[in-house]
Amino acid sequence: MTSTAPPRTAARSRQGPPLVVRDVDGPAEMADCVALYERVMGLRPGDGSLNPRLLTALQHNSGLVVGAFLGDHLVGFTYSFLAREHGTDGSGRRLYQYSQLAVVAHERQGLGIGRLLKLGQRDRCLAEGTTLIRWAYDPMQTRNAHFNLDVLGAVVDTFKPAMYGTSGFGAATGESTDRFIVSWHLDGAARPAGPAPEPPPGGHRAGEVYDEGEDRIVVLPDDWDRLRAETGPEHAARLRGRVSRTFARLLADRTAVSCVRLPDGLAAYRFIPRAAAHGPTPRP
Numbered sequence: 505m506t507s508t509a510p511p512r513t514a515a516r517s518r519q520g521p522p523l524v525v526r527d528v529d530g531p532a533e534m535a536d537c538v539a540l541y542e543r544v545m546g547l548r549p550g551d552g553s554l555n556p557r558l559l560t561a562l563q564h565n566s567g568l569v570v571g572a573f574l575g576d577h578l579v580g581f582t583y584s585f586l587a588r589e590h591g592t593d594g595s596g597r598r599l600y601q602y603s604q605l606a607v608v609a610h611e612r613q614g615l616g617i618g619r620l621l622k623l624g625q626r627d628r629c630l631a632e633g634t635t636l637i638r639w640a641y642d643p644m645q646t647r648n649a650h651f652n653l654d655v656l657g658a659v660v661d662t663f664k665p666a667m668y669g670t671s672g673f674g675a676a677t678g679e680s681t682d683r684f685i686v687s688w689h690l691d692g693a694a695r696p697a698g699p700a701p702e703p704p705p706g707g708h709r710a711g712e713v714y715d716e717g718e719d720r721i722v723v724l725p726d727d728w729d730r731l732r733a734e735t736g737p738e739h740a741a742r743l744r745g746r747v748s749r750t751f752a753r754l755l756a757d758r759t760a761v762s763c764v765r766l767p768d769g770l771a772a773y774r775f776i777p778r779a780a781a782h783g784p785t786p787r788p
């Protein structure tokens with residue numbers, strides 16, 4: 505626990521208690537976090553999990569465990585730990601929080617709670633003088649991408665193919681655990697997100713790339729889990745492999761700044777030249 509009172513953020517819901525974003529406090533609330541995590545991620549025996557002792561240890565040692573509460577009821581949380589950049593020449597070794605996870609209860613998703621949670625995490629970082637948060641996410645999960653890039657204003661730094669191995673867990677078993685690493689700059693330098701892509705000109709399908717001036721637009725399904733369920737895991741794994749090669753190529757000199765839903769079950773990433781990306785502006 506910190507010695508000074510950590511920031512709390514409150515937002516009034518239409519009915520019932522206000523939503524409060526604050527540090528998770530004590531073993532019972534840490535256990536609530538673990539239970540919520542397992543529920544939201546649909547973990548099965550053998551998938552591995554968190555435990556309350558780990559969260560407590562992180563919180564006591566420069567990590568953050570921030571929860572969203574309706575009254576006493578935990579409806580979301582995020583946790584992170586202090587990390588240091590690897591500088592090749594001893595320079596640029598700044599500190600940041602690496603955020604391992606953010607979850608909101610299924611029945612409360614899409615209501616703005618995740619955004620308030622991340623803003624609470626941001627406030628906790630700024631209070632401690634940390635101006636950068638990084639995390640990883642599966643680039644095929646385009647709603648998460650939209651949340652990270654458009655809602656929060658993070659930018660994609662790097663691509664880590666098979667970050668946790670060549671096979672994921674749960675429904676993603678058998679699919680490579682490819683991840684984008686995003687940076688969320690909290691000191692608010694402006695960066696252009698660019699306009700939302702127009703619906704792709706006729707005939708574009710998931711996996712294809714097209715040009716909009718200097719930008720590259722990558723078309724994906726708007727719901728990866730549905731695609732896997734409808735077309736089968738082999739098709740999903742093949743498409744992932746193909747798109748991953750595209751991502752690796754584009755990220756050599758570009759960065760992704762936006763991912764939006766398009767008609768017809770599609771979504772699209774916008775990659776802009778790195779030189780044009782100066783830093784994010786979170787959506788007000």
Ligand SMILES: CC(C)(COP(=O)(O)OP(=O)(O)OC[C@H]1O[C@@H](n2cnc3c(N)ncnc32)[C@H](O)[C@@H]1OP(=O)(O)O)[C@@H](O)C(=O)NCCC(=O)NCCS
Nearest residue numbers: 605606607608613614615616617618619647648650651655
């Ligand atoms: C990602 C997550 C934390 C976002 O929290 P949230 O409370 O649903 O997000 P918000 O309501 O603040 O923002 C919703 C925005 O994010 C997008 N979003 C991302 N995932 C979403 C989801 N599962 N349900 C609804 N919206 C989602 C929406 O498109 C929406 O954008 P819009 O406002 O432009 O329409 C939450 O959906 C979640 O727990 N998902 C499952 C766990 C997960 O994948 N976590 C991230 C990787 S660790």
